[in-house]
Amino acid sequence: MAVERGTVELGVLIYQGAQLAAVHGLTDLFEVANRIAAEHRTVQLPLLRVSHWQVDAHGTPARAFDSRPGPDQPMMALLVPPSIGEFTEDQAPPALLEWIRQQHAAGTVIGGVCIGSIMLARSGLLDGRSATTHWSSSKSFAAHYPAVRLEADKPIVDDGDLITTAGLMAWSELGLRLVDRLMGPSVAADTARFLVIEHSDSSSQCGSNFAPILRHGDSAILKVQHWLQASGAVDVGVAAMAREANLEERTFLRRFRNATGLKPTEYCQHLRVGKARQMLEFTNGTIDHIAWTVGYQDPSAFRATFKKITGLAPSDYRNRFGV
Known part of the structure; x- marks a missing residue:
């Protein structure tokens, strides 16, 4: 008897002037991924539920x-x-x-494409964070949102x-x-191949970039995770993390591992290496400088x-995947 696949909801925002080709293209991409994932018999992969969120006059x-109507559930990501x-x-x-801030505060990953990055900047979520945007608006973006660490030379900035x-x-x-x-690098690569679109193969050869668990329901730990993402986990220790969570250290350590599946030190290592991977792919900085930058x-x-x-060694990684 087949086991029912658990569902993960991915929301797509439809605001005034949103590019509908992207809205429907994302919907189709996720449906193709569902079909490919269903063919993987060795592991039970989630079923992607795609929802569109239309902004009203207010x-x-x-x-x-809703691609799979059913009971309401928290969104894993909002695009x-x-x-x-x-x-x-x-x-x-x-x-x-x-509303966007509320979704993020509840543990939803927020993704912005092109002008979508401007919307995230206006929400304040990108303050103190790294981001990219379309080259034509990079000067205006930098002037209007000086609190954002703009990296306009990068095609994508994945900050977890x-x-x-x-x-x-x-x-x-x-x-x-x-x-x-959600489904692993092989499903992502097969989806890209089916749709005949480009996709970095670094994840299929070196594992997916760090994707922290955020929808765990522990608000104190989520607060620390957002803080670590903003700081890059540079020069932070367990004591500082426990203070940020307003928890005693032993309690913090237990709850952090229960929520994220990792010890705080392991979590910070993965976060730093994830940032280093992006720098090796998209910048020309020396490896020593990148090491210092990520802590x-x-x-x-x-x-x-x-x-x-x-x-892979950092130099080998850059040789293979550097742009």
Whole structure:
């Protein structure tokens, strides 16, 4: 007897001027991934449930489409698609921005494509965080949102709980990034191959980039996770994390591992290596400089940790996957 697959909901926002090709393209991409995942008999993979959230005249999103109607469930991710036109104030009313903040605070991963990155910046979620956006709006973005660490030379910035992409067509890579997280690199690669779209093969050869568990229901631990993502887990110890969670250290350690499946030290290692992978793929900085940037004072310790997690030395990783 077949075992019923658990569902994971992925929401797509339809705001004024949203590119509908991206909305429906993401919906189709996730459905293709579902079909491919169903063929993997060796492991039980989740079923992707895609919902569309239409913004009404008051700026409040409401569910307008559900690929698998059923009881309400928390969204694993909310994707903000691009717009062909320039960003306008009307596209980001206060009620919508508040709703996006609420989703993030509850543990939803938020992804923004092109103008979607601007919407995330307006919400304040990108303050102190790394992000990218379309090259044509990079100067305006930097001027309007100085609190955001803009990395306009990167096509995608995956900051764990916040993902931003630069191009109008980058919704496909964002979708594949989520398929990779939820179903694994082989399903993501097969989905890209079926759709004949480009996809980085670094995850299929070195494992998926770090995708922290956020929908665990422990608000104190989620607060620490968001704090670690914002700080890059640089120069932080267990005592500081416990203070951020307002918990005694032993209680914090137990709850952190129960929520994330990792010890705090392991979690920080994965987070730092994830950032280093992006820098090796998209920048020309020296390996020692990258090690220092992601929080390692000893480059040899960085190299050892990087190889332990990815299976490759940093230099070999760059040679294979650097743009």
